[in-house]
Amino acid sequence: MKQLNIGRTLAMLLAATSLAGCAVGPSYVAATPPLGATAPFAGITSPEVTAQAPRDDWWRLYDDPVLDGLVRDALAANTDVRIAVARIERARAQLRGSRNLTLPQTGIEGSAVQNRSSAMQVLPGMDRENRIVDGEFNVSYELDLFGRVRRGVEASRADLAAAQEDADAVRVIVVADTVRAYVDASSSAEQLSVAQRIVDLLSRAERITNARFERGLNQRLDVIRIAQLREQQAAAIPSLMAQRDGALFRLATLTGRTPRDLPESAKLRTTTPDVLQPIPVGDGRLLLARRPDVKAAERRLAADTARIGVATADLYPRISLGGAIGTTAIGSTDVFGGGPLRWLLGPLISWAFPNQEGIRARIAVAEADTQADLAAFDGAVLAALEETETALSAYRNALLRKERLASAREAAERAANVATARASRGEIDALEVLDAQRALAQSETEHAAATRSVAFAQVDLFRALGGNWDESGEAIAAR
Numbered sequence: 001m002k003q004l005n006i007g008r009t010l011a012m013l014l015a016a017t018s019l020a021g022c023a024v025g026p027s028y029v030a031a032t033p034p035l036g037a038t039a040p041f042a043g044i045t046s047p048e049v050t051a052q053a054p055r056d057d058w059w060r061l062y063d064d065p066v067l068d069g070l071v072r073d074a075l076a077a078n079t080d081v082r083i084a085v086a087r088i089e090r091a092r093a094q095l096r097g098s099r100n101l102t103l104p105q106t107g108i109e110g111s112a113v114q115n116r117s118s119a120m121q122v123l124p125g126m127d128r129e130n131r132i133v134d135g136e137f138n139v140s141y142e143l144d145l146f147g148r149v150r151r152g153v154e155a156s157r158a159d160l161a162a163a164q165e166d167a168d169a170v171r172v173i174v175v176a177d178t179v180r181a182y183v184d185a186s187s188s189a190e191q192l193s194v195a196q197r198i199v200d201l202l203s204r205a206e207r208i209t210n211a212r213f214e215r216g217l218n219q220r221l222d223v224i225r226i227a228q229l230r231e232q233q234a235a236a237i238p239s240l241m242a243q244r245d246g247a248l249f250r251l252a253t254l255t256g257r258t259p260r261d262l263p264e265s266a267k268l269r270t271t272t273p274d275v276l277q278p279i280p281v282g283d284g285r286l287l288l289a290r291r292p293d294v295k296a297a298e299r300r301l302a303a304d305t306a307r308i309g310v311a312t313a314d315l316y317p318r319i320s321l322g323g324a325i326g327t328t329a330i331g332s333t334d335v336f337g338g339g340p341l342r343w344l345l346g347p348l349i350s351w352a353f354p355n356q357e358g359i360r361a362r363i364a365v366a367e368a369d370t371q372a373d374l375a376a377f378d379g380a381v382l383a384a385l386e387e388t389e390t391a392l393s394a395y396r397n398a399l400l401r402k403e404r405l406a407s408a409r410e411a412a413e414r415a416a417n418v419a420t421a422r423a424s425r426g427e428i429d430a431l432e433v434l435d436a437q438r439a440l441a442q443s444e445t446e447h448a449a450a451t452r453s454v455a456f457a458q459v460d461l462f463r464a465l466g467g468n469w470d471e472s473g474e475a476i477a478a479r
Contacts, residue, residue: 025309
């Protein structure tokens with residue numbers, strides 16, 4: 001008869017599990033971007049960019065093996081990337097913990113106690129000392145009738161996805177900062193070369209002017225003025241050297257090195273890197289599919305939506321199947337042989353009722369979190385579009401400025417050559433030659449700075465476009 005009652009109890013409990021499948025709380029529906037967010041970019045109007053899908057490994061467009069190696073080192077050793085990867089592992093561990101709640105929970109308990117009672121607490125003739133050994137194995141399983149555990153797993157899964165997107169966002173920033181530091185160092189070296197060339201040119205002009213002065217063809221003031229211009233141009237060299245050193249030190253930090261350990265190959269380039277083909281930028285739809293910050297905001301919205309269900313499930317009874325078997329032995333260490341077995345089996349019910357105001361408050365908090373997440377998602381979309389359109393405009397206008405300055409530099413160079421030739425024939429005085437050389441020096445300097453600005457604008461555009469990465473942190477191949 002006892003076995004029959006146990007069988008009926010098990011049958012009733014198994015039948016109750018068939019009710020599981022109803023998860024309370026809202027089911028997540030993917031957030032919809034604002035109207036017009038997936039349209040083509042307004043700034044894609046110049047031949048320097050195309051509507052083709054962007055590349056995730058965009059730095060390879062520079063065709064520079066040294067830069068490729070530095071980016072690879074940064075992705076492997078950068079401290080910010082390592083922090084982001086650790087947070088992924090933390091979220092993955094939390095997901096394992098949530099999934100574990102879908103399985104039966106087991107435990108073993110045991111104790112061994114030696115005690116001595118007062119003579120007044122025992123009957124005459126009985127032992128005052130006893131050894132009590134107790135052991136028990138218990139198991140419980142939550143039926144999850146209202147989806148509390150499943151919603152928790154759903155939230156943890158979304159949290160993990162958000163952490164992965166956060167790591168991708170860090171990788172995008174680290175790659176962009178690495179390329180920018182490399183560009184800065186190379187551009188500074190190029191500007192140093194320009195500055196030194198101008199100083200050399202002015203030194204030559206100073207020697208010629210001084211020789212003419214000694215022959216009575218120029219005044220002493222002409223020599224002083226050109227020497228002053230040479231020293232002004234030479235004064236720019238130390239600041240350019242400091243700028244280059246700072247870029248190299250920053251590059252070392254980004255790649256997980258000390259400044260002393262930066263490879264010599266990173267210091268050799270003396271021309272500003274440039275992408276010599278139209279940059280593929282895609283459109284708004286591709287941008288939102290690539291930007292890690294947008295995808296992370298969407299996953300956080302999904303996680304907090306699931307947490308509404310977790311909180312809502314507490315309004316209903318929490319039912320678990322429980323069972324335990326154990327024994328207590330007195331005066332013996334043979335737990336399962338010295339004493340009678342005990343067991344229990346049955347449902348365990350926990351229900352916060354009728355006062356549920358605290359639960360409803362937690363539900364309201366979860367709902368408010370989702371509203372904040374939705375606003376954060378919309379804000380991330382708008383910010384992504386703003387940054388990309390701004391970067392497109394900056395790149396387009398930086399190219400235009402560089403083009404105009406290149407024309408100005410060519411004109412200044414022609415004017416300086418003509419002035420020098422005319423001065424050698426005595427047609428003009430040294431002051432006009434000095435003015436022409438001053439204009440050439442200014443044009444050379446401004447063109448070098450414009451080249452640097454174009455390179456920075458390229459990096460800013462690539463950074464705004466985002467990127468996709470696999471589990472190892474490698475950029476996913478271009479679509």
